[in-house]
Amino acid sequence: MIDISQLNNVTVADDKKTAVIGGGAKISETIAAADAAGVLIMTGNCNGVSTLGALLGGGYGNTMGMFGFGVDSILEMRVVTADGSTRVVSSTKEKDLFWAMRGAGPNFGIVTSATVKAYATSEDERSAWCGALVFTPDKLEQVVQAVQDLELSSHEVTFLYFASSGPPAHAPVVIVSLWMYRGTPETGKVTFKSLYDIGPVVDTTRVAPYTAWNAAGDPFCAHSKRKPSFTAGLDRLDTKAWRATWDSFVDFQKKPGAQESLILLETYPMNEVRFAGESSAAFPHRKTRFQVIVMAWYDDPSLDDEAVEFGKGIRSLWQGSDGAEKKATYINFGHGDEPLEEIYGDNLAHLRELKREWDPENRFNQWFNIV
Ligand SMILES: Cc1cc2nc3c(=O)[nH]c(=O)nc-3n(C[C@H](O)[C@H](O)[C@H](O)COP(=O)(O)OP(=O)(O)OC[C@H]3O[C@@H](n4cnc5c(N)ncnc54)[C@H](O)[C@@H]3O)c2cc1C
Known part of the structure; x- marks a missing residue:
């Protein structure tokens, strides 16, 4: 068990177009920081769960009709992978891992922080x-x-x-x-x-x-x-x-x-x-x-x-x-007893290939383990 609850900083960029969310920041902490900075950020609807815990699986939330799923909000992540190194992944850097993390993150690494989209708003607009x-x-x-x-x-x-x-x-x-x-x-x-x-x-x-x-x-x-x-x-x-x-x-x-x-x-x-x-x-x-x-x-x-x-x-x-x-x-x-096909759908075969590449010893194996 790795406790990342102290990685809970949430920092909104000066131009209010992005925010960096710590791997352990709760949804309540992300919303409080977003509100203070005058932006909206796509999160789940439960204050007590972690922002990235929800986003890495898909991320349903009130604003998703406007901003897309949580995974669509993520621009970049700092990830500790199974070989112990820290990598920055995005649509241009380690593209495959970036794809896999957004839906199956807990099988591939620990996200210490993620840069996500933010949307500048007036108080009335919040x-x-x-x-x-x-x-x-x-x-x-x-x-x-x-x-x-x-x-x-x-x-x-x-x-x-x-x-x-x-x-x-x-x-x-x-x-x-x-x-x-x-x-x-x-x-x-x-x-x-x-x-x-x-x-x-x-x-x-x-x-x-x-x-x-x-x-x-x-x-x-x-x-x-x-x-x-x-x-x-x-x-x-x-x-x-x-x-x-x-x-x-x-x-x-x-x-x-x-x-x-x-x-x-x-x-x-x-x-x-x-x-x-x-x-x-x-x-x-x-x-x-x-x-x-x-x-x-x-x-x-x-x-x-x-x-x-x-x-x-x-x-x-x-x-x-x-x-x-x-x-x-x-x-x-999920409860935990569902078949992998039901969870990962048509992406399972590709996820299996990437799992062999990024976590060959299956260190990240706690939740719907891709084997
Ligand atoms: C009451 C309740 C309400 C919920 N509401 C919503 C909702 O509105 N929208 C929604 O989409 N989901 C919702 N969920 C589901 C929620 O997204 C999942 O339970 C999620 O896994 C919680 O993440 P956590 O980090 O808080 O929990 P944990 O049990 O700590 O983590 C869950 C899994 O994610 C992994 N994980 C967590 N953080 C990271 C990280 N930084 N890097 C890598 N892996 C990580 C953990 O290792 C673990 O495998 C809700 C759940 C509950 C119990």
Whole structure:
């Protein structure tokens, strides 16, 4: 285990077009530095994970409709490779390694810092309309259908959760979380009219500054308890499968100590992010419309077996209802038991060649090890 959490500097260039992010900088640290310098930087949406940990696997985040995937933001990296040397890699220096690192980074080296794109903004331009709409469970099919039918433009993002209403009741509820860059209550309600028409019972949407965009996720992004999670990448949502998902969720969530368990569906605008092209980086799954995750969350180890059974059951329910020819799993959401073909897609053969070249003794072998 190599702890790089102290490599957490984030420095924005004077011309505000680039930033250098330390290998261990958390997303909250990157956003704080970006905001202070008056720029936006493409990051994931969870304050507690590391910026580059998320970016190296692909990098989903609120601004990706505008700026592309996290891997598309990376211009250059300083990498310690398996032979112990430090190299600078980019689209012109060690091109193959640069390609491999962006999607399979943890298999090839340790990134001590990365230079990424930054976007100069005024304070007004660092705001978004965001928050949650809460629905009663009888509205589930309508909500799932409305989420499926949304045609998100480049500055919009939508998440669907099955989660607890909070203590003390911990009633299971359906939540849709909305994000709209530079949106207002008026434009938000027009854009997401199909969801408002279903009749949410709670609406927490508001205009929030850049530094608060991820705040709603802080409770579930916290490091606490046991959280085995399982995921799938889907192209289509089947309302019957989502009703079955709900029933299974409600059963598990009422177990003592498991109330905070959740189901999460993320959907991002996909047109811009496809633009960089499937083979531009090792990250393979640019066309997947929905990322879905089931996360059992509890304290008592005696629930472990049931949690895994619950997670695997929901994952196969989702994969069985998608109709896709090939399974596509986002490496950063994977459980760890998925076949390499599902993780690295059509890039696996080339990654195997590069792995033999750059890490012949397989020193970097902890996460979806390319063998
Ligand atoms: C609550 C939660 C929310 C999330 N939200 C998002 C999101 O919005 N968008 C998204 O894309 N992903 C998201 N993820 C997934 C996240 O990107 C992955 O879990 C990621 O691997 C976390 O990286 P880490 O460095 O924090 O974790 P770690 O467990 O420390 O690292 C994960 C892997 O990356 C490697 N690694 C980390 N840093 C480096 C580095 N500098 N150089 C080389 N290898 C490195 C580690 O060796 C390890 O193999 C989320 C995860 C959680 C748990």
